[in-house]
Amino acid sequence: MLALVDYTGLSAAEIARKAGLAATTIQRPLKGTADTRISQRTIEKLSEAFPKFPGWTRAGAAAMRSLLEPDSDMVPIAAIDLNFGLGAAFMDSEIVEHAADTMLFPRDWLRSITSSAPDRLYWARGVGNSMEPTIGDGDVILIDRSAVGSTFGDLYWAIAFGHTGMVKRLRPMPDGSVKILSDNPNVPPEVAHDGELHVFGRVIAVVRRI
Numbered sequence: 001m002l003a004l005v006d007y008t009g010l011s012a013a014e015i016a017r018k019a020g021l022a023a024t025t026i027q028r029p030l031k032g033t034a035d036t037r038i039s040q041r042t043i044e045k046l047s048e049a050f051p052k053f054p055g056w057t058r059a060g061a062a063a064m065r066s067l068l069e070p071d072s073d074m075v076p077i078a079a080i081d082l083n084f085g086l087g088a089a090f091m092d093s094e095i096v097e098h099a100a101d102t103m104l105f106p107r108d109w110l111r112s113i114t115s116s117a118p119d120r121l122y123w124a125r126g127v128g129n130s131m132e133p134t135i136g137d138g139d140v141i142l143i144d145r146s147a148v149g150s151t152f153g154d155l156y157w158a159i160a161f162g163h164t165g166m167v168k169r170l171r172p173m174p175d176g177s178v179k180i181l182s183d184n185p186n187v188p189p190e191v192a193h194d195g196e197l198h199v200f201g202r203v204i205a206v207v208r209r210i
Contacts, residue, residue, distance in 0.1 A: 004046065007053050019049040074104035077142070080122040080200075103140070113142075113205050120146040122201065124158065130182040131156075131167055140207040141167060147202035152178065156203035161192055167203055 008015060012026040025042055047053075079101040103123055110118065122143045126135055134156070135141065143158045152170035159166055161180060169181040178197055180190040 004050065004053055008050060015046070015049075019045045021045060073107045075107045075110055075118045076102040077105050077118060077121050077123050078102055080124050080143070105142075114144055116144050116146045120144060126167055130184045130187045132184050134183045135167060135203075135206050136208060138208075141203050142205040142207065143201040144204045145201040147204075148199050154181070158200040158203055160198040160200065161190065161196060170197075170199075 004015065005012060010018070013023045015021075016023045016026040019042075021042060105123075110121070114121070122145065123140055124143060125138060125140055127137055129137055141158070152172050154169050154171050156167060157170050159168060159170070159180075161168075166180075169183070171179040171181060173179055173191070176194070178192045180192055180197075182189070
């Protein structure tokens with residue numbers, strides 16, 4: 001609901017009036033005083049009144065639900081299945097952002113690691129051991145797409161090299177090529193030249209069980 005207010009620039013009362021709703025239907029969730037979730041019919045009315053609001057995607061709907069949960073301060077982040085093999089798996093599925101699943105992350109935690117907007121963040125799950133001990137098999141990785149243009153500088157990146165998805169450290173070389181490095185000392189480095197490397201985003205966090 002807060003996202004809808006920010007998007008429209010209208011007050012809660014004005015949004016309610018345009019959607020044909022009682023003002024309290026909008027105001028209580030914003031104030032955190034609602035004791036129930038918003039109804040499906042209310043969402044439908046809001047959608048009809050503000051059809052261009054991007055929050056009506058699956059990820060956006062999850063965001064609204066999380067805002068309406070009492071005492072909730074979680075942010076939905078879309079999942080992207082790039083079949084990251086951390087060195088060996090093929091990217092044989094398309095990125096379909098509007099149909100992505102979501103996972104909830106604590107808002108304060110996200111703010112502590114990045115200033116990027118949540119819609120520029122994605123999570124994926126890796127398979128393999130080429131980046132151990134930094135990233136292990138099954139770890140959830142958080143990817144920041146707004147950092148694509150950043151200097152590589154040995155940071156961790158979600159990339160496609162050839163037809164293979166991977167998470168690696170990238171090191172620019174004097175001849176213009178990029179060295180692709182694994183943290184596992186048993187995995188040799190590779191070198192990408194012009195047009196061989198596609199960067200999806202920078203890996204900014206790893207979430208794992210302990």
